[in-house]
Amino acid sequence: MSEAPPLLELARLVVRYEVGPGLAPLTVLDGVDLAVAPGETVAVVGPSGAGKSTLLYAAGGLVSPAAGTVRIGGCDLATLGENELARLRNREIGFVFQDHYLLPQCTVLENALVPALAGWPGPGDAEARARELCARVGLAERLGHRPAMLSGGERQRAAVVRALINQPRLLLADEPTGSLDARTAAELIELIAALPAAHGVALLVVTHAPGLARRLGRVLELAAGRLSPFAAGSTR
Numbered sequence: 001m002s003e004a005p006p007l008l009e010l011a012r013l014v015v016r017y018e019v020g021p022g023l024a025p026l027t028v029l030d031g032v033d034l035a036v037a038p039g040e041t042v043a044v045v046g047p048s049g050a051g052k053s054t055l056l057y058a059a060g061g062l063v064s065p066a067a068g069t070v071r072i073g074g075c076d077l078a079t080l081g082e083n084e085l086a087r088l089r090n091r092e093i094g095f096v097f098q099d100h101y102l103l104p105q106c107t108v109l110e111n112a113l114v115p116a117l118a119g120w121p122g123p124g125d126a127e128a129r130a131r132e133l134c135a136r137v138g139l140a141e142r143l144g145h146r147p148a149m150l151s152g153g154e155r156q157r158a159a160v161v162r163a164l165i166n167q168p169r170l171l172l173a174d175e176p177t178g179s180l181d182a183r184t185a186a187e188l189i190e191l192i193a194a195l196p197a198a199h200g201v202a203l204l205v206v207t208h209a210p211g212l213a214r215r216l217g218r219v220l221e222l223a224a225g226r227l228s229p230f231a232a233g234s235t236r
């Protein structure tokens, strides 16, 4: 039986940052291999500064690798022009960051629609979808609120809705519960863990929260620029 091809494939990925004239570049990712299947859920843990955010940015085509490849749905990102890359990113990938990055002057509904307005028409009626997603995450009564009028948990839920609006196949989340109190984080963890079943989306989530890592199918550790399986039980 043939297996589905990986949705996300990182092969011998190397990412370096220039840190200043006369200084050697900083190698953050040093040969990362990872394959994420459609609908799969993967947590990445590791110490601060290990390169976890960089890994997500590279997976989302926001950072160009010095070597190695990033493939989304079999497409090598290095072969795409800027517009094609932006289109693929907009269509296939949703991002959720530690801080929500909602537009302060826009309402919840308007924020949710931003990716749908960004150059690609998207499938069907985006506003109806935004309303439905907001209802599903408990924001039906908050559609006209601006971010400053929301709680931290509500802001993160709005960010999750925005990430899902174009029905991406891959959700990249960087410490999505990092700025929340324990109870609100627990609620968001429930929401995120339910996304693959509800929306068929694969998750690659950087987290320090053991409760979130435990809810995902695989936990990997990033250390010394490489990914390896994280020992079971040690996230407790």
Ligand code: ADP
Pocket: 017, 018, 019, 026, 028, 046, 047, 048, 049, 050, 051, 052, 053, 054, 055
């Ligand atoms: P983590 O998410 O695991 O905390 P990051 O990916 O944010 O790690 O950063 C990894 C390393 O790369 C850190 O040492 C950080 O200071 C450095 N770094 C991150 N972004 C840049 C950049 N744009 N330019 C130079 N160095 C960077």
